[in-house]
Amino acid sequence: MTFWRFSINPERRLRRQPLRRGKPFPHGAEVAQVKICGLTRPEHVAAAVEAGAAFVGFVFFPKSPRNVSAEVAAALAADVPAGVARVGLFVDPDDQMLDDVLAKVPLDIIQLHGGETPDRVAELRARTGLPVMKAVGVAGPEDLDALWDYGLVADMILVDAKPPKDAELPGGNGLSFDWRLLVGRKFLRPWMLAGGLTPENVAEAVRLTGAQAVDVSSGVEAAPGIKDPARIRSFIDAAG
Ligand SMILES: O=C(O)c1ccccc1N[C@@H]1O[C@H](COP(=O)(O)O)[C@@H](O)[C@H]1O
Numbered sequence: 001m002t003f004w005r006f007s008i009n010p011e012r013r014l015r016r017q018p019l020r021r022g023k024p025f026p027h028g029a030e031v032a033q034v035k036i037c038g039l040t041r042p043e044h045v046a047a048a049v050e051a052g053a054a055f056v057g058f059v060f061f062p063k064s065p066r067n068v069s070a071e072v073a074a075a076l077a078a079d080v081p082a083g084v085a086r087v088g089l090f091v092d093p094d095d096q097m098l099d100d101v102l103a104k105v106p107l108d109i110i111q112l113h114g115g116e117t118p119d120r121v122a123e124l125r126a127r128t129g130l131p132v133m134k135a136v137g138v139a140g141p142e143d144l145d146a147l148w149d150y151g152l153v154a155d156m157i158l159v160d161a162k163p164p165k166d167a168e169l170p171g172g173n174g175l176s177f178d179w180r181l182l183v184g185r186k187f188l189r190p191w192m193l194a195g196g197l198t199p200e201n202v203a204e205a206v207r208l209t210g211a212q213a214v215d216v217s218s219g220v221e222a223a224p225g226i227k228d229p230a231r232i233r234s235f236i237d238a239a240g
Pocket residue numbers: 037038057059061064065066067089091113158160169170171172173174175194195196197215216217218219
């Protein structure tokens with residue numbers, strides 16, 4: 001795996017790097033890789049893969065309209081070709097819940113999207129043996145230190161909009177943040193930009209932030225939990 005770009009090995013999928021301090025992740029001008037998150041139906045997984053998604057995401061969070069059971073996710077994951085990473089999204093999972101899902105679903109990356117502490121991130125990384133991507137909510141400059149702190153323990157960082165205090169979901173709300181906060185920012189790890197991205201705004205988000213990977217859920221939906229294949233294609237085209 002190159003340090004500053006996600007690359008997925010067909011046999012081992014996304015290889016996990018030992019955690020060590022390296023050069024800060026530089027902003028680059030390459031085509032952004034895309035993660036389509038919250039997939040619930042096989043035809044939408046196929047649309048994402050055919051359009052060129054590098055990552056597909058399955059949500060294991062019962063409060064989400066995109067929640068899938070381990071059985072459904074296992075069937076969806078079976079259709080994902082080698083070279084496309086299967087990401088499982090969890091919100092403050094306990095060990096049992098994570099073990100139950102991992103026993104049934106072949107996942108390549110664990111996305112943690114709750115209030116997991118750095119210690120808990122490290123613990124789950126060790127427990128699962130999988131690369132961990134930690135979501136960090138950003139609303140203002142005061143939130144940026146956490147990007148570095150979690151970079152010390154996670155394999156990847158997902159920079160998302162901070163949800164409002166009364167939000168039902170900690171992500172997937174279609175909310176964006178001021179992308180200018182990330183301009184010139186150095187990262188310890190590969191990172192993805194998320195939060196309110198759409199086919200209409202993703203090119204500008206990539207141009208401004210230098211993100212080399214982007215993640216979208218509600219921006220490519222026809223209704224909550226139901227993806228729109230045409231919007232998936234438009235998003236991936238626009239991100240490139
Ligand atoms: O998508 C969900 O339902 C979800 C639930 C709980 C935590 C995170 C969730 N989604 C993630 O949130 C970001 C941004 O989503 P959006 O594009 O703004 O809708 C993304 O990483 C999703 O994976």
